Amino acid sequence: MSQAQVDVSEVHWLMDMFQTVDVGLVVLNCDYRIQVWNGFMENHSGLTPRQVRDRYLFDFFSEIDEDWLRRKCDPVILLKNRAFTIWEQRPYIFKFRNYRPITGSAEYMYQNSTIFPLSDARGKVTHLCFIIYDVTDVAVSRIELESMNGRLKQLTKTDFLTQLFNRGHWEENLMREFKRLKRYPHKSTLLMCDIDHFKRINDTYGHAAGDVVIQSIADAVRKNLRTTDIAGRYGGEEYAILLVDTPIEQAAILAERLRQSVESLTINYNDKALKVTLSLGLAEFNADMSEHRQWIEASDKGLYMSKANGRNQVTSYQPE
Numbered sequence: 001m002s003q004a005q006v007d008v009s010e011v012h013w014l015m016d017m018f019q020t021v022d023v024g025l026v027v028l029n030c031d032y033r034i035q036v037w038n039g040f041m042e043n044h045s046g047l048t049p050r051q052v053r054d055r056y057l058f059d060f061f062s063e064i065d066e067d068w069l070r071r072k073c074d075p076v077i078l079l080k081n082r083a084f085t086i087w088e089q090r091p092y093i094f095k096f097r098n099y100r101p102i103t104g105s106a107e108y109m110y111q112n113s114t115i116f117p118l119s120d121a122r123g124k125v126t127h128l129c130f131i132i133y134d135v136t137d138v139a140v141s142r143i144e145l146e147s148m149n150g151r152l153k154q155l156t157k158t159d160f161l162t163q164l165f166n167r168g169h170w171e172e173n174l175m176r177e178f179k180r181l182k183r184y185p186h187k188s189t190l191l192m193c194d195i196d197h198f199k200r201i202n203d204t205y206g207h208a209a210g211d212v213v214i215q216s217i218a219d220a221v222r223k224n225l226r227t228t229d230i231a232g233r234y235g236g237e238e239y240a241i242l243l244v245d246t247p248i249e250q251a252a253i254l255a256e257r258l259r260q261s262v263e264s265l266t267i268n269y270n271d272k273a274l275k276v277t278l279s280l281g282l283a284e285f286n287a288d289m290s291e292h293r294q295w296i297e298a299s300d301k302g303l304y305m306s307k308a309n310g311r312n313q314v315t316s317y318q319p320e
Contacts, residue, residue: 024094024132027118030077032057035127044096044109063095076117077125083115087139098136110139159233161211162218167240170232171292174242177230178292181285188244189251192299193258193280195237196311201274209269210237213276216267224258240296248284248316255280255314263312277312279303286319 024044027036033056037049047060058066068090076083085093087110096109112135118127157169165173177188195201195217202210214237221231221239234240243251259278267274281302289295302317309315 022134024130026130026132028057028128028130030126030128034060036129040132041094045094061094064093069093073115073128076115076128080117080119080125082117085111085113085115087112087135091139093130094132105144106136106140109134110136161214162233164218164221164239165230165232167232167234170230170234170240170242173230173232174240174295175292177242177244178285178289178295182287185287186245187247187284188242189246189248189282189284190295190299191241191243191251191255191280191282192234192296192303193239193241193255193278194303194307196277196279196307198237198276201276205269205272205274209272209274212269213237213267213274216265217262217276217278220261220265221258224254224261226254240299248282251282251284252314252316255282259312259314279306279311280314281306282314282316284316288319 022040024040025036025038026034026041029035033054034052035054037047037052042048045060052060058064072083072085075081092109092111093113094109094111096111098106098109112133114131114133116129117125118129120126157165159166164170174190180186181188195213198210198213201213214233217237217239218233221241225231225241228244230242230244232240243254246254259280262276262278265276267276281299281304283295283298283302285295286298289298298317298319302315305315305317306313
């Protein structure tokens with residue numbers, strides 16, 4: 001007898017062995033009618049062996065994808081090979097609730113399973129045997145670890161105060177876009193903006209008020225972003241927005257909309273209504289630029305010109 005086969009005469013021995021162990025044992029005939037149902041399956045389903053005997057599996061467990069399970073079992077019957085399912089691909093075959101206190105965050109039991117053929121004395125496959133393993137502890141631990149790693153990865157990219165990209169990650173995006181523009185003739189524009197008279201807010205109301213203002217302006221930036229725009233906190237009270245595939249004329253319209261949005265904003269802090277404005281500078285990518293920092297410098301020059309000309313305005317930098 002090959003390892004992939006178990007003679008049907010072995011079923012009663014398997015039943016005795018699997019009645020008390022902490023794994024599920026289900027035996028189906030080739031018409032998917034239940035023949036064996038051990039204590040594990042009874043405990044978790046609430047159905048006794050007598051209740052399920054000779055009943056069609058999919059009548060009791062409608063959540064099982066019948067087409068999927070038949071595709072999984074066909075090679076077991078035809079080729080007499082074992083088949084396996086793992087929770088990463090499909091969380092479970094049988095939708096049992098999870099009652100483990102340690103992994104109480106999981107609503108349902110995660111399962112791995114092994115499916116192997118049972119043959120008669122002539123070698124014909126007559127039954128399918130399913131062994132169901134409860135792997136909820138492992139699955140939840142893996143999911144929580146991946147979630148934690150994802151949050152840590154996100155933290156390395158995000159500015160804590162504004163929840164925009166931090167300068168390092170934002171600049172990585174800028175460098176990628178710069179390299180793309182060097183290869184392909186597209187038009188993208190860089191926008192730098194700065195809160196006007198921010199030091200005055202800190203000196204008058206304190207740094208806590210300054211933080212509220214910085215957060216409020218970040219919210220205004222987010223509300224005015226398109227899905228393709230990439231915004232970050234460049235430093236202090238300065239923000240940077242990469243406007244991908246956007247010529248400077250269109251960028252100027254977007255920048256003006258942001259400027260007006262901030263100008264009309266009222267920021268409440270300790271029962272005080274604070275008003276602020278933005279100065280903004282724009283620079284379109286220029287093929288003569290040899291590195292991305294020249295693009296930042298060009299946009300900064302536009303920002304400086306806005307400041308010098310009275311603040312609360314948008315200036316597009318044009319190279320000489």
